[in-house]
Every structure is written in structure tokens, then in C-alpha cells.
Amino acid sequence: MGNFFKLTGVSRSKGGRTVECRRVKELLSPYIDRQLEPGEHEPVAAHLETCAKCGAEYEELHKTVDFLRQLPEVDPPSNFSARLRSELANEISGTSLPRGGFAAKTKSRVTRVFLVAAAAVICLAVGLSAIRYGLSGPGINEGVNELAQGAREETQQFSTMDEDSSAPREEGVTFKLREAPGKKETGGIKEVTPSKPAEPEKSKVEPEQSDVAVTGETTEQYIDVENDVPAREDPLQEDELARIMLAPEGKGAGTESSPGTGLILTFEVPQDEAALDKVEDAVQKYGGRVLGTGESALVFTAPPEAMASVIMEVTHSFAPAGVEGINFAAAKEYDKTLSEIASLLKEEKALFTKDDPSDDENRRLAELRESLEQLTYRLAELSRKYKIKKCEVLLYNKLSVKEN
Amino acid sequence: MPPSDEQLVKKFKAGEVEAFEELVTRYERKVYNLAYRFTGNHADAGDLAQEVFIRVFRSIRGFREESSFSTWIYTIAVNVCRDELRKRKRRKNVFWEEMSPSQAETAAGRDTSLPEEELERRDLQQLMQHYLRQLPENHRLILLLREMEQLPYEEIASVLNCSIGTVKSRLSRARNALKDIIKTDGELF
Numbered sequence: 001m002g003n004f005f006k007l008t009g010v011s012r013s014k015g016g017r018t019v020e021c022r023r024v025k026e027l028l029s030p031y032i033d034r035q036l037e038p039g040e041h042e043p044v045a046a047h048l049e050t051c052a053k054c055g056a057e058y059e060e061l062h063k064t065v066d067f068l069r070q071l072p073e074v075d076p077p078s079n080f081s082a083r084l085r086s087e088l089a090n091e092i093s094g095t096s097l098p099r100g101g102f103a104a105k106t107k108s109r110v111t112r113v114f115l116v117a118a119a120a121v122i123c124l125a126v127g128l129s130a131i132r133y134g135l136s137g138p139g140i141n142e143g144v145n146e147l148a149q150g151a152r153e154e155t156q157q158f159s160t161m162d163e164d165s166s167a168p169r170e171e172g173v174t175f176k177l178r179e180a181p182g183k184k185e186t187g188g189i190k191e192v193t194p195s196k197p198a199e200p201e202k203s204k205v206e207p208e209q210s211d212v213a214v215t216g217e218t219t220e221q222y223i224d225v226e227n228d229v230p231a232r233e234d235p236l237q238e239d240e241l242a243r244i245m246l247a248p249e250g251k252g253a254g255t256e257s258s259p260g261t262g263l264i265l266t267f268e269v270p271q272d273e274a275a276l277d278k279v280e281d282a283v284q285k286y287g288g289r290v291l292g293t294g295e296s297a298l299v300f301t302a303p304p305e306a307m308a309s310v311i312m313e314v315t316h317s318f319a320p321a322g323v324e325g326i327n328f329a330a331a332k333e334y335d336k337t338l339s340e341i342a343s344l345l346k347e348e349k350a351l352f353t354k355d356d357p358s359d360d361e362n363r364r365l366a367e368l369r370e371s372l373e374q375l376t377y378r379l380a381e382l383s384r385k386y387k388i389k390k391c392e393v394l395l396y397n398k399l400s401v402k403e404n
Numbered sequence: 405m406p407p408s409d410e411q412l413v414k415k416f417k418a419g420e421v422e423a424f425e426e427l428v429t430r431y432e433r434k435v436y437n438l439a440y441r442f443t444g445n446h447a448d449a450g451d452l453a454q455e456v457f458i459r460v461f462r463s464i465r466g467f468r469e470e471s472s473f474s475t476w477i478y479t480i481a482v483n484v485c486r487d488e489l490r491k492r493k494r495r496k497n498v499f500w501e502e503m504s505p506s507q508a509e510t511a512a513g514r515d516t517s518l519p520e521e522e523l524e525r526r527d528l529q530q531l532m533q534h535y536l537r538q539l540p541e542n543h544r545l546i547l548l549l550r551e552m553e554q555l556p557y558e559e560i561a562s563v564l565n566c567s568i569g570t571v572k573s574r575l576s577r578a579r580n581a582l583k584d585i586i587k588t589d590g591e592l593f
Contacts, residue, residue: 029576033550035557063593064583067532068551074529076436080450084432085425087454091461331447 020047024054028061275318282313308383312376315342330386337382341375344368409473417465424464427473428457434553435481441548442485444537452488456481471562478555478563482545489541531592535585543578550575 024047030036031044048055283289286306311320320338348368351361407415407423409430415423435456440449459480467476536544549555549563560571586592 026576029579030572033557035572060583060587060593061579064579064586065551067528067586067592068547068582069554071529071532071552073433073437074440074446076433076440076453077446077450080436080453081432083450084428084454084457088428088457088461091458331451335447 021051021054024048024051025057028054028058031058032062032065278317279314282310285313286310308376308380311338311383312341312379316345330382334379334382334386337375337379341372341379344372344375348372410469413464413467413469413473424461427460431474431477432457435477438478438481438548438553439485441533441536441552442544443488444533448488452481452484455488456484459484472559475559475562478549478553478559479565482549482563485545486541531589535582535589538585539578539581542574543581546571546574547578547582 024044027036027040027044031041034041036044048058286309288306288310315338319342320335348365351357351365351368354361357365407426409427412423412427416427432453436449436453439452439456440446443449443452456477460477463480467473471479536547539547546560546564549560550557555563557568557571557575560575561568564571566574
């Protein structure tokens with residue numbers, strides 16, 4: 001002990017603490033870790049036994065360290081593993097490795113390995129989702145069931161602000177308000193139309209389509225993960241995933257060179273016919289195309305300019321589960337807008353379906369619609385700006401739905 | 405006996421692609437947790453963790469194995485966290501909070517069906533995350549590497565590219581800074 005403190009000298013300082021105390025304080029952290037130099041440990045231990053102030057200081061520091069060490073690992077979200085593997089598969093498929101030889105072989109095989117792994121994890125994620133959301137069932141949005149009745153019938157149901165389809169449409173998104181059955185006032189935001197008419201022809205739409213990914217079991221088409229062309233051989237279960245994850249524009253979220261891309265939007269939708277119909281109707285209404293529906297998800301594409309409309313319509317029936325992407329600011333902004341819309345829509349629906357609304361409630365309804373209109377314009381702007389590439393519609397497992 | 409990380413790296417380089425998947429499986433939770441503790445929210449943590457593995461994939465062929473794979477991947481993770489923070493500072497957009505206190509309370513469960521112990525554990529989790537966010541980046545990172553990942557001083561020195569002496573002194577300052585924050589708050593002691 002003598003040698004150790006001789007190095008620093010022992011003298012009383014103004015605050016009642018000695019130089020020894022100050023030196024000990026510096027050594028407390030490595031002392032906790034038993035990382036002191038030979039000859040330092042004993043004198044520090046001895047000092048702590050005799051100096052109450054340093055002893056207390058040591059206790060606090062030790063507790064601080066213990067608090068951190070006691071923290072349990074956090075569990076990543078249930079879809080993290082699947083998404084990670086999907087992104088890696090995208091990354092691998094997007095690498096500019098020379099064809100042939102080790103590199104190309106590696107690329108192809110790695111891609112396959114990751115797709116299989118992702119498939120397993122997605123199945124698990126959907127299973128968990130079923131447990132978490134098992135109490136919600138179909139019919140959570142009974143008030144909007146008409147959505148499933150198809151675009152033509154739906155349009156006829158509404159008194160619209162923009163009924164004349166030949167009239168030039170405003171840039172952006174147009175709201176159409178429906179007339180409530182048995183009520184004179186209009187109510188219920190029901191339809192959002194894209195700034196441009198939806199273009200259903202595959203040849204025109206496809207190059208600009210955004211990819212919307214949903215997992216599933218259908219295997220009607222196999223995409224060669226390396227060459228990205230349909231192939232007939234090897235129609236394994238992961239083929240659907242290959243199509244989803246390695247879609248033509250699927251370079252993966254967050255590449256620096258394309259900050260506008262890569263947002264992944266997730267909805268959670270019960271797996272029943274009516275719910276799927278709603279999603280499919282919304283997609284088709286705006287010129288999108290359903291590529292396939294499987295056990296756990298559904299895949300569709302839509303022209304970028306129509307994506308906001310599709311999303312709005314799906315949001316009307318199903319709460320968005322979140323937006324993710326390497327482009328944090330974009331994801332945050334999108335998420336916020338979408339959450340606000342979902343929340344306002346809920347309130348709007350409650351007021352609209354009320355039998356005998358008060359004046360205040362009618363005023364509130366009008367306010368809500370105005371806000372919704374603004375938010376939808378914003379959503380459309382964001383969709384165009386960030387070009388949503390993927391929209392995962394995760395379906396509740398069948399177990400979560402009433403037996404039918 | 406399962407193969408070591410280094411054996412897996414070699415296997416991958418030799419063309420055994422399953423080895424890379426195994427490495428991802430081994431480290432995804434660790435990397436995710438580091439990112440979560442650094443950013444304080446799941447959305448950012450997921451994105452940063454993805455970025456880490458993408459960088460690992462892009463550079464693994466050039467990994468010369470002079471350090472352990474574990475050190476190497478932590479180095480990449482730390483760099484990804486720092487890069488992101490730097491980008492955000494330029495844009496004056498720091499990591500956002502996971503939840504508001506009231507949301508956190510709901511999510512962390514003022515659920516009376518949970519045992520008291522579990523509630524306390526969640527409270528501590530929230531509280532420590534809140535304290536960690538108040539630390540400067542360098543302090544936060546070194547605490548995560550030491551206390552959460554339990555890396556030895558030598559490995560921390562490699563990851564942070566500094567001397568062991570720097571690790572000791574920085575860790576000491578970080579711990580004391582955290583202790584002072586906790587003390588000022590008065591919740592834990």
C-alpha cells in the first residue's frame with residue numbers, strides 16, 4: 001500500500017478529500033473489473049475499507065454497472081429475422097458479381113439459403129402474430145364492409161365531389177364522400193382516387209410498379225433468383241418467397257444511392273375471404289395486380305402514383321402495423337401520417353355511424369374530414385417522393401379466425 | 405462440437421454458403437441488441453442491424469482474420485451506429501424515442517396480471533434506456549460493449565481502435581457519468 005500511494009502523495013485537500021481519495025476514485029472502474037495493474041488492487045481495497053466516502057462512491061458505481069448488466073436482452077420484433085434474411089437475399093441478388101465461377105455460384109446458393117431461412121422465420125412470425133392478434137377477428141371494421149363489393153358498385157354508392165370522370169383531375173388525391181343511407185348529410189370518407197387514372201395494362205404498368213410483398217404458398221410461377229426470369233423447374237415452396245423478395249426493383253431497403261426507396265409498409269389483416277377481398281379490391285381498383293395469395297400473406301403490385309390510394313383504402317379497413325426502412329426520416333414521416341390517418345378514420349367512422357349526432361359532433365365530423373383530406377394529400381406526396389417499394393400484408397393465421 | 409466463427413468464415417470463403425447463414429444466426433440478436441441500446445427504439449435498431457449484416461456480407465471476402473470475427477462484426481456495428489448518428493446530426497435529426505412515457509407505461513404493462521418482479525424489470529429497462537440516451541455517443545458505446553456485450557478490455561480496444569489505457573479511462577468516465585445521471589434523477593439511489 002505504501003508504494004502505491006507514495007507515488008501520488010497523501011495530502012488533505014480543501015474538500016476534505018485526500019489526493020489518495022482522488023486517485024482511488026480514478027481506479028474504481030478498473031477495480032470493479034479486476035483490471036488494475038499488479039500492486040494497485042490491495043491498496044484500493046484497503047482504502048475503501050477505511051474511507052466511508054470512497055466506500056459509498058464505490059457502492060454507487062458498482063450498482064450502476066450492475067443495473068446495466070442485469071438488463072435482459074431485448075427480443076427483436078417477430079419479423080426481424082425474416083426481414084433481415086430477405087434484405088440479405090436482396091443484397092446478394094443485387095451484387096454485381098461476375099457471372100460464372102465461384103462468385104456467381106456463391107450468389108445463387110447464398111440467395112437460396114437465405115430464402116429458405118426467411119421462409120421458416122416468416123412462418124414463425126405469422127404464428128406469433130396469430131397468437132397476439134387472435135382475439136381480433138374478421139368483422140372488426142363492419143361499417144366498411146361495402147368495400148368488398150367492387151369498385152363500380154362502390155362508386156355508385158357515393159355522392160361524390162368529383163363525379164365526372166371526364167373532368168380533369170387535380171394533381172394529388174381526391175376524396176369522395178359517401179351519402180349516408182337514410183341521412184341527408186354526406187359522411188364517411190370512402191374513396192381516394194389517384195392523381196392519374198389507374199393504368200391496368202400490364203405492359204404499361206409493370207415497369208413502374210411498386211412491389212408489394214406478402215408471403216404465401218402459391219407456387220404458380222418460379223423466378224430464377226439469379227437471373228430473375230420465370231423458370232419451370234424446381235417449383236419449391238420458397239419460390240414464392242423468391243418472387244417476393246427478389247422482385248425486379250428489390251435492391252433492398254436503404255441503399256445509399258437510392259434514399260427514396262426501401263420503405264416497407266406492413267399491415268396486419270385477418271386471413272379470411274372477406275378481408276382478402278377487400279385488399280384485392282383496393283389493389284385492382286387502382287390498377288394494381290394481385291400476384292398471388294398464400295397461407296400467410298398476399299402479394300400485389302401497384303403503379304407508384306396509385307400506391308397512396310391503395311394504402312389509404314387498406315388503412316380504412318385495417319390498421320397499419322408500421323413502416324420501416326433504412327431511410328429513417330422517410331419511414332418516420334410516413335408512419336406518422338399513416339397513424340394519424342388511421343386514428344382519424346376511426347373517429348370519423350364512429351361519428352358517422354352515430355344515429356343522432358349533435359351539432360358539435362357534426363362539426364367535428366367536418367373537421368375530421370378536412371384533416372383527413374390534408375393528410376391523404378400528404379400521404380400521396382410521400383408515396384410519390386419515397387416510392388414505396390414493398391408493402392407487406394401479413395395475414396393472421398387461420399387459427400385466429402373463427403372456424404368456418 | 406459446433407464450428408467456431410473462424411471456421412465458419414473459412415467455410416463461407418471456400419463456398420459453403422450455409423456457413424454465412426449460421427454466422428448471421430449467431431450474431432443477429434447480439435447486433436440487434438447493441439443497435440437497440442444505442443438507438444433506443446426498435447425501428448432504428450432493425451434498420452441498423454440490417455445495415456451491419458449487409459456490410460458484413462459486402463466485406464467478408466476481404467476480412468483478413470487478423471482479429472476474431474466477433475471483434476470484426478462489433479467494429480462494423482459500432483461504425484454503423486456512429487455513421488448513422490453523424491448523418492443525423494448533420495440533418496439535426498437524432499434518434500427518436502421509442503414511446504412516450506404514457507405509451508411506455510401501457511406497453512410495459514401497467515398490466516396488473518404481471519407479477520411485481522416483471523413490472524420492476526420493465527421499469528428498470530425503461531429507466532436505464534432513458535439514462536443511456538443522455539450519455540454522449542462514446543460513453544454509450546463503451547458501456548454497451550463492456551456491460552451489455554461483456555467484451556474484455558482488449559477486444560473493446562480493438563473494436564474502438566484505441567489503446568487499453570483509453571478503454572480504462574473512457575469506461576471510467578462513462579460509468580461515472582451514468583452514475584451521476586442516475587443519482588441526479590434519484591429514482592434508483
